[in-house]
Amino acid sequence: MNKNLLLLAAAMALTSAASAQTKAGGISQAMLDEIRNGRQATAADRAIANAIAANPIDKLAQNHANAGAIDTHFSIETPAQSITDQQQSGRCWMFSGMNVLRAAFAKRTDSLRVDFSQAYLFFYDQLEKANLFLQGVVETADKPMDDTRVQFFFKNPINDGGTFCGVADLADKYGLVPKEVMPETYSSDNTSQMARLVASKLREYGLGLRQMVADGKAAKDIEAEKTRMLATIYRMLALTIGEPPTKFSYAFKNAEGRTVGKAKEYTPQEFFKEVVGGPINGTFIMAMNDPRRPYYKTYEVEYDRHTYDGHNWKYINLPMDDIEQMAIASLKDGRKLYSSYDVGKFLDRTRGYADPANYDYGSLMGTTFGMDKAQRISTYDSGSTHAMTLTAVDLDADGKATKWKVENSWGDWSQQRGYLIMSDNWFREYMFRLVVNKKYVPEKILKLNEQEPVMVMPEDPLFAEDR
Numbered sequence: 001m002n003k004n005l006l007l008l009a010a011a012m013a014l015t016s017a018a019s020a021q022t023k024a025g026g027i028s029q030a031m032l033d034e035i036r037n038g039r040q041a042t043a044a045d046r047a048i049a050n051a052i053a054a055n056p057i058d059k060l061a062q063n064h065a066n067a068g069a070i071d072t073h074f075s076i077e078t079p080a081q082s083i084t085d086q087q088q089s090g091r092c093w094m095f096s097g098m099n100v101l102r103a104a105f106a107k108r109t110d111s112l113r114v115d116f117s118q119a120y121l122f123f124y125d126q127l128e129k130a131n132l133f134l135q136g137v138v139e140t141a142d143k144p145m146d147d148t149r150v151q152f153f154f155k156n157p158i159n160d161g162g163t164f165c166g167v168a169d170l171a172d173k174y175g176l177v178p179k180e181v182m183p184e185t186y187s188s189d190n191t192s193q194m195a196r197l198v199a200s201k202l203r204e205y206g207l208g209l210r211q212m213v214a215d216g217k218a219a220k221d222i223e224a225e226k227t228r229m230l231a232t233i234y235r236m237l238a239l240t241i242g243e244p245p246t247k248f249s250y251a252f253k254n255a256e257g258r259t260v261g262k263a264k265e266y267t268p269q270e271f272f273k274e275v276v277g278g279p280i281n282g283t284f285i286m287a288m289n290d291p292r293r294p295y296y297k298t299y300e301v302e303y304d305r306h307t308y309d310g311h312n313w314k315y316i317n318l319p320m321d322d323i324e325q326m327a328i329a330s331l332k333d334g335r336k337l338y339s340s341y342d343v344g345k346f347l348d349r350t351r352g353y354a355d356p357a358n359y360d361y362g363s364l365m366g367t368t369f370g371m372d373k374a375q376r377i378s379t380y381d382s383g384s385t386h387a388m389t390l391t392a393v394d395l396d397a398d399g400k401a402t403k404w405k406v407e408n409s410w411g412d413w414s415q416q417r418g419y420l421i422m423s424d425n426w427f428r429e430y431m432f433r434l435v436v437n438k439k440y441v442p443e444k445i446l447k448l449n450e451q452e453p454v455m456v457m458p459e460d461p462l463f464a465e466d467r
Contacts, residue, residue, distance in 0.1 A: 045366075048060075048364065052364075057361070057364070058359060060364055061359040061360055061361045061363075061364045062348075062358065062359055062360075063357055063358060063359060063360050065357075066355060066357040066358055067348075067351075067358075070351060070353050070415075070416075070421055071394075071403070072416075072421065073394065074392040074393060074394045074403075074405055075393070075394050075395045076328070076331045076332055076392060076393050076394070076395065077331075077391065077392035077405070078103065078331060078334050078335070078336050078391045078392065079103070079106065079107075079334070080391075081099070081102065081103060081106065081113075081407070082115070083407065083408070083409075083411060083412050083417070083418030083419075084098075084099065084115075084118075084409045084411075085409060085410060085411035085412075086118075086189075086409045086410070087184075087189035087190060088189060088190040088191070088192070089160055089188065089189060089190065089191040090159065090160040090161045090191065090466075090467030091118060091122060091160055091162075091191075091409075091467075092386050092387040092388070092409050092466055092467055093161065093162040093163050093164065093166060093167065093338075093340075093387045093466045093467075094118050094121060094122065094125070094162065094166070094167060095118060095387075095409035096164075096338050096339070096340075096387040096388055096389045096409065096466075097164050097166075097167030097168075097338055097387075098116045098118065098121075098167065099336065099389040099407055099409075100336050100337065100338050100389060100435075101116065101167075101171075101176075101275070101276060101280075102114055102115060102116060103335075103336045103389075104276075104335065104336075105275045105276070106255075107334055107335070108277070111254050111255065111260070112252045112253070112254060112260060113252075113253055113254065113255055113257075114178055114252065114253075114275055115178065115179040115180075116176050116177070116178065116179060117176070117177045117178060117179045117180075117181060117182040117183070118179075118184065118188070119182050119183065119184050119185060119188040119241055119242060120174075120176070120177045120181070120182040120244050120245075120268070121167070121170050121171065121174065121176065122160070122188055122241060123237055123238075123241045123242070123243075123244050124170055124173075124174045124244065125160075125162065125166060125170055125306055126158060126160075126198065126233075126237055126241070127230065127233060127234060127237060128170065128306055128307040128308070128310075129158045129159070129306060130157075130158055130198065130202055130230060130233045131226075131230060131307075131308055132303075132305070132306070132307065132308045133153055133157040133158060133202055133206065134202065134205060134206065134209060134226050134229060134230070135226070135308050136149075136153045136303070137150075137153055137154075137206040137209050137210060138209050138213060138222060138226070140153065141209065141210045141213035141214065142213070148459075152303070152458065152459065153206070154203055154206060156199075157198075157199045157202040157203055157206065158195060158198055158199050158202060159195065160191045160195060160467070161466055161467040162306055162466065163286075163304070163313050163340075163387075163433070163466060164284075164286065164338045164387075164433075164435045165286070165304075165305060165306070165310070165311050165312075165313045165314075166305070166306035166310075167280070167338075168280040168281045168284075168311070169281065169305065169306055169307045169310035169311055170306055170307065170310075171272055171276070171280060172272075172279045172280055172281055173307065173310075174244075174268060174269075175267065175268030175269035175270070175271055175272035175273075176268060176271055176272045176275065176276070177244070177245060177248060177266075177268050177271060178248075178250050178271070180250070181245055181248045181250065182242060182244060182245060185240065185241055185242055187240035187241055188240075188241045188242075194236075194240045194241075197236065198233060198236055198237070201232065201233065201236070202233070205229045208225070208229075209222060209225065209226065209229075212225060244268070245268070246267060246268070247265060247266070247267055248265075248266055248268075248271075249263045249264065249265055249266075250263060250264065250266060250271070251263040251264070281311060283437060283438060284435050284436060284437050284438060285315075285316060285435075285436055285438060285441055285445070285446070285449050286313065286314065286315040286316070286433065286434070286435050286436075287315060287316055287317075287318050287322070287323050287326065287433070287434045287435075287436060287445075288315040288316070288317050288318070288432060288433055288434075288462075289317070289318060289319070289320050289323055289373075289431065289432055290317050290374075290377065290432070290462055291372070291373050291374040291377075292374045292377055292378055293317050294317065295317050295318055295319050296316070296317070296318065296448055297316070297317055297448070297451065297454060298314060298315070298316050298317075298448055298449060298451040298452075298453040298454070299314070299315055299316075299317060299453055299454045299455075299456050300312050300313070300314045300315075300453035300454070300455055300456070301313045301314075301315075301455075301456055301457075301458055301460070301463050302455055302456070302457060302458055303458050304458050304463055313463075314449075314453055315433070316445060316448050316449060318445070320427075320428045320431075322442075322445065323431075323434050324401055324427075325442075326434065326436045326440050326441055326442075326445075327339075327390060327393065327404075327434060327436070328393055328395070328401065329440040330436060330437060330440040331390070331391070331392065331393050333440070335437060335440070336389050336390060336391050336407070337389070337390040337434060337435060337436060338387060338389065338390075338433075338434070338435035339387065339388060339389070339390040339406065339431060339433060339434045339435070340384045340385075340386060340387040340388070340431075340432055340433040340466045341384065341385070341386055341387075341388065341406075341422075341430050341431050341432065342382045342383060342384065342385050342386075342430040342432070343385060343386040343388070343420075343430075344385065344386075345382065345426075345429075345430050346358045346359055346426060346430075347420070349413075349414060350414060350415065351414065351415050351416070352413075352414030352415050352416030352419060352420050352421060353416075353420070353421050353422070353423075354420060354421070354422040354423070354426045354430070355422065355423040355425065355426050356423075356425055356426055356429060357423075357425075373429055377461055377462050378461065379461075380461045382430065383432070383461050383462045383463075384432040384433055384462060384463075384466055385466065385467060386466055386467060387433075387466040388406035388407065388408050388409070388420065389406055389407040389408075390404065390405075390406050390434070391405050391406060391407050391419070392404065392405035393405070400424075401424045401427070402423070402424055403421060403422065403423050403424060403427075404421070404422050404424065404427050405419055405420070405421050405422075406419065406420050406422070407419055408420055432462065433466075
């Protein structure tokens with residue numbers, strides 16, 4: 001082909017590409033001109049752009065009228081306990097759940113304190129999730145790789161997020177141990193690299209199990225192969241998190257940190273029975289505020305569990321008024337609660353204060369952000385991302401909540417020294433999940449928990465696991 005023909009071909013290709021990029025629905029040159037003209041840039045825009053170029057958006061959007069001193073008085077507050085730190089891991093669900101358990105133990109014994117080992121339960125969480133993945137692969141092996149449920153398993157074969165049902169199932173099954181018996185490791189505090197390696201191995205194993213099913217292998221042979229695979233996963237977890245103890249010696253301490261009595265020999269299950277008193281499952285209900293769905297109905301999230309033989313996350317969808325009343329009843333009796341939130345929204349990290357009035361993004365950007373809670377959930381703009389322990393509420397003269405306080409698991413940070421304070425307006429907009437002991441749940445709501453649940457899919461935007 002000569003030079004002129006090459007140039008002609010190139011020109012035709014460019015014309016074709018340009019045409020393809022400006023077909024109906026694309027941004028044509030005329031549309032781009034209209035967009036630019038519609039901007040109506042002003043001197044104020046230039047000033048704002050210069051400011052944003054050199055500063056964090058939150059700093060510029062901060063509402064000065066709402067930046068004053070925070071009222072830290074709470075009319076109802078549970079006893080304080082030491083602040084924990086999940087480090088670079090997604091284990092907030094476990095830290096919040098264990099905060100509730102250790103607070104209940106302190107209340108029951110009055111003088112004794114205990115800190116539970118997150119590493120111990122995390123080991124079994126990861127082993128159980130590996131089994132949940134492998135068994136799920138076997139049970140969906142007759143489906144193609146692009147099937148929604150098959151993709152669900154292979155996309156996230158293992159993770160470190162979760163919900164309170166994981167604490168209940170894992171602790172009921174494997175017991176608990178004190179933190180001194182199995183301390184944190186680098187990989188339990190920093191889970192990402194360990195998780196990538198385990199996930200890669202699980203995906204490899206998943207393909208192998210699918211092939212065994214396709215080849216018509218007997219169920220007992222598939223089960224035996226899965227067991228051998230889990231032995232390798234166990235070794236990887238033992239090398240990174242540490243191998244869980246089966247027996248240990250421990251003496252309890254009082255609130256001042258002094259040992260009380262002689263050390264005693266325990267298995268993890270025996271220790272669990274002594275500090276918790278009995279099974280956790282069956283003692284609580286889970287409440288959700290999801291304005292997209294009908295209230296006063298029970299739902300269950302398929303495959304939202306930590307152990308294959310455990311419990312899917314089942315919840316009652318309730319208005320915020322009902323959720324707040326149960327929370328207040330529990331706090332009045334000195335009982336902390338597991339709860340979860342979209343924690344990053346309108347959070348002033350320096351002050352440790354969450355309030356929709358903290359930032360005025362609309363004025364800074366010259367627009368409005370008008371979605372309500374249901375719309376934010378439906379469009380993946382908001383959802384439950386982080387679990388924290390609800391510890392206090394402040395009530396006005398009419399008994400209505402004005403603000404709330406939670407114990408976080410990010411260490412001793414911010415002006416609130418490891419706690420967060422949230423206005424009731426923020427609580428209603430960005431709080432999603434609450435775990436309540438049944439003794440604080442009205443009878444009419446307890447009866448709802450007996451309904452046949454409506455099954456919902458784990459891909460739903462509200463069911464991302466708390467991290």
